[in-house]
Amino acid sequence: MDFVQNFPFFSILLSLFSGPLSSVLNAKWAKRVNAAVITVIGCMSAAVLVYVTGTGQEYVYMMGHFPAPWGNEIRVGILEALMALFFCVIMLLSMIGGSRERELELEESKQNLYYIMVNLLLCSLLALVYTNDLFTAYVFVEINTISACGLIMIKQNGRTMEASVRYMIMSLLGSGLLLLGICFLYDLTGHLLMSNIKEQVQLLALSGNYHIPLIVSLGLMSVGLAIKSALYPFHTWLPDAYGYSTLSSAAILSSLVSKGYIFLLIKIFYRVIGFEIVRESKVIHVLFVFGIIGMIMGSVSAIREDNIRRMIAFSSVAQIGYIYMGFGLGTAEGVIASIYHVISHSASKSLLFVAASGLTDASGESLRYRDLTGAGYRNGLAGVAFTVGSLSMVGMPIFSGFISKLLFAQAAIGHTYKMLLTLIALAISTVLNAVYFMRTVIRIYTPVPEGFLIENAQTVTVRQQPSKSAALVCFILLNLFLGLNSEPIIGLIQRGLEMFD
């Protein structure tokens, strides 16, 4: 066994250990430990990715002395390593970009608690990505939920606390359904490990026994995870939670937390139930319909919004709709498009949050749309970054969003009865995206008219916010990289997905 194969296990344990460690450190050291841990885990994930791509074989790593159906396992393939690497990059950049806001907005004595939350969130994301066991996934889903709630409410004003109550209620409904689904599946198959469940499910599907409980269990798990990842009718907590929490929380929540659940859902579809059975069930039609409604309604709500942070948050609702629509197509191309969209959306959404905060810094901390007039001149880098993020969201070529929209359209073509609906929804949603994002871009590049004064507006230079500027530059490069260099990444996703079967 090569030493590199231990790295996924090391990264989970390292992030898990750094949580309690931060509780005995002061804020400054906790911050350093956090940055170091994310960087080290990112490097290890990159090494794992290189190793797995080199061998072309996935491998399982026993967590303990007991083999498959008896002990816990984690499983490492190309897609898992890619996701882990990507999550680390986004998390590191979001933490760097929001460091000034954290110091201003959080109580001094509670800052180290923030780093505990971030470390354990990273741990739970890694465990969700790597785990090969459904019940372990449930436990880490709960860690993910609680630490995300901590990230929302740590700012401790009325809005964030109300948002976190709403978030917890929705999440708990989702976890309840997920746990019940897992119990049903356990009852039918007698296993908790994904590979063993899949074997049993294939046998059950062949024999036709227990068809109804199987479909109900699939439905419970999908609906539970859809609720947790804020699919359209369950999104009510999202605008407040993203709009009023501290900057790095908003960036991390929008780009990582919901994506962890979506990745778990992909694993359930491919590695637990088997995609053939999922395709024949009615569940994906439900996801498809809600995805399409979400794509349009999210954008409509965003157009009506006057607060820039909430506008970006509503845009997340629309983008999550895209991802579920991709699942709903029921083809491998659709899922590949969804996974690519997970990546590109995370990269551009966290970019947008950081850039928007740069713009509001230059407009006297006002989040209102009107006050942003000319902010692109007052904070040049943030303006450029916001433009890049918007163009990527709208789907302009050379940015990452274009590739994912292209992939969605390609996946839809040739589909018997969902093609027309998908293409129309894509077109409408793109136009709506363009309406609100371009409106904002034009607004921030409108020169301030004579006599129109914005309170406390001041010019912010790159030197005043070194960490945020560095994060913005990295985010812009990441977006361009994803947009211009999409072929290898799509190739990796495709190979990773083939390994899932």
Added chain:
Amino acid sequence: MNLENLLNNYGEAVAMILFGIGFTNLLLQKNLIKKIIGLNIMDTATYLFLALKGYIDGRKAPVVTDGVQSVEAYINPIPSGLVLTGIVVSVSVTALMLALTIRLYRRYHTLDLDEISTLLKKEGK
């Protein structure tokens, strides 16, 4: 619906009805404390369901007694372990929800979530 089997599985049916009651309460109640009670009913129903999975008529709890180690002697130990994990999770979540409720109550002097939203809008922040 397979009614005969449903009557046979009456324990599980009760668990499902309890789950529905808890779910409805968590979703519908305006009062935060009642929501938390609903959450606990829902979780407990899931544990009842899980515990029934492991139960086998006439067998003992899985603690080795008198050196007997045959499968015929004990019930299935796995669901018991899962229930243990689940209980710890639900304790943590309940504590978190109660803490949030206390903070909101101290600030707004009400437990009604909709009223809190209204007050927040009036605050205009």
Added chain:
Amino acid sequence: MSRKVPQEEYEKTVSYRLKRWLEGTKDPFLNTVEMRPQKEFEEDEQTVRAREKDRKRNAEKVYDLERNAEIRIFRKVYRVFSVLFCVFLVMMLLTAVSWLPAVGEADRPVNNEVSKRYIENGLQETGAVNIVTGMILDYRAFDTLGESHVLFVATCTVLILLRLDGKKDPERFDANDRLHEPKNDVILQTVAKILVPPIFIFGIYIILAGHLGPGGGFSGGAVIGAGLILYLNAFGFAKTERFFTAKTYRRTSFCALACYSLCKSYSFFTGANHIESVIPLGKPGAILSSGLILILNICVGIVVAGTMYTFYVMFRKGEY
């Protein structure tokens, strides 16, 4: 070649209106109402007061839940749909349950080779007489590792919300120290004096015997936590803070979780790399047996006891 359009004509075009919308300065009265240069705006104090009153009444009316038709209808619809959804959910679950394997039978899919090995070889492979303890702390230890961190992260969120950090919270209306100090209740103190030591000993017994019989770190820790809470209620914060403060909690829970992570890392690492573990399993049934399980149980017990006590203190006072 471009041609200069007169302003009036230009203002009727679509592009002008689009420009106004983009700027956010759209004026609905433009071109429909005759506009005059406005007089200097002035009002006396009475109008200001009346206006304020109007605005307030307006706000109350808009957010008045009793008389706002929109919100009322929305709530009714919401309620009806939620009830329908829940009825649908219960019916679906009942249908699914009616097709599940029968309860209490031995030949269900659940009772397969997995539970067979736990029961038949558990004693030899883990050294634990209690099969459930062997299962959660050795066979499926990764779950339990996550689980103890769930408790830890929940404590941290409660600390974020309720810890006062020395300053007086303006939101607190009951920040009265008398509430937290005992009123020297003789009955309570006498009973606590008698009960607390046996409770502690019982808790420690449950933790230490977790691999020998029913019990383990979680239940034992909860018992010890209950004992601590009883002691606190009887004798007040001044007494408990002599031996248990926030710093104690932080340090003990860090040590326990770190010890837990280290032990499990060792067994995961050796297991995955097929290295023989050097930890002896001991003689089943003896107190010092079953390898790491005893240590793990003690760690879990410490974490759980600290967590229970911290929850209580945070809910009651907010600092210690």
